[in-house]
Amino acid sequence: EAGVVQSPRYKIIEKKQPVAFWCNPISGHNTLYWYLQNLGQGPELLIRYENEEAVDDSQLPKDRFSAERLKGVDSTLKIQPAELGDSAVYLCASSSPGYNEQFFGPGTRLTVL
Amino acid sequence: AQKVTQAQTEISVVEKEDVTLDCVYETRDTTYYLFWYKQPPSGELVFLIRRNSFDEQNEISGRYSWNFQKSTSSFNFTITASQVVDSAVYFCAPSSMAGSYQLTFGKGTKLSVIP
Numbered sequence: 169e170a171g172v173v174q175s176p177r178y179k180i181i182e183k184k185q186p187v188a189f190w191c192n193p194i195s196g197h198n199t200l201y202w203y204l205q206n207l208g209q210g211p212e213l214l215i216r217y218e219n220e221e222a223v224d225d226s227q228l229p230k231d232r233f234s235a236e237r238l239k240g241v242d243s244t245l246k247i248q249p250a251e252l253g254d255s256a257v258y259l260c261a262s263s264s265p266g267y268n269e270q271f272f273g274p275g276t277r278l279t280v281l
Numbered sequence: 282a283q284k285v286t287q288a289q290t291e292i293s294v295v296e297k298e299d300v301t302l303d304c305v306y307e308t309r310d311t312t313y314y315l316f317w318y319k320q321p322p323s324g325e326l327v328f329l330i331r332r333n334s335f336d337e338q339n340e341i342s343g344r345y346s347w348n349f350q351k352s353t354s355s356f357n358f359t360i361t362a363s364q365v366v367d368s369a370v371y372f373c374a375p376s377s378m379a380g381s382y383q384l385t386f387g388k389g390t391k392l393s394v395i396p
Binding site: 171199208209210211212213216224257259261263268269270271272273274275277 | 314316318323324325326327328331372374376382383384386387388389
């Protein structure tokens with residue numbers, strides 16, 4: 169069974185540029201999560217989707233961050249414009265209905281110069 | 282809301298030694314889940330275990346064992362006969378048993394196993 173796929177693995181951009189991250193969850197997992205992990209810290213939830221619906225986006229900085237999961241499968245997280253403080257690893261995770269073991273992708277390491 | 286404290290920031294052991302990683306959590310929920318995840322240098326978080334708060338039996342899986350003490354809000358993780366491949370950052374995370382199932386991660390404990 170394929171795991172959670174994320175791309176790109178690494179991204180370097182200049183501040184004020186836009187950036188997007190893509191996630192493909194494990195097949196059959198209807199819940200999808202985006203996390204932010206700063207260096208030396210644990211992951212922090214940004215947004216959670218149940219199918220197409222964003223059911224918890226309270227931690228998403230909505231002035232510059234947006235996310236979508238149009239068909240309830242793949243998801244995209246966007247930052248526009250990026251700031252220096254956005255440099256971090258962005259993790260995607262998914263879980264199957266009725267279970268909350270979350271399976272994580274390898275993450276996208278973003279560096280904003 | 283949950284909170285987790287992993288007081289050990291970094292631990293170094295020599296290969297084949299046993300090591301225990303401590304986890305103390307806070308929660309207002311009467312029932313909840315507790316998780317451990319491993320994050321090797323490659324960066325991908327690997328699920329290790331989920332325990333229910335109403336099941337206080339200790340669990341053993343190969344070289345891994347977990348000691349859950351609800352009275353002291355602790356969920357410690359022991360690796361027996363450590364190996365170099367165990368080198369990673371380990372996260373303990375409580376989660377609600379309903380609603381968002383949001384995991385609350387601590388800062389993790391970085392384990393280095395020296396050959």
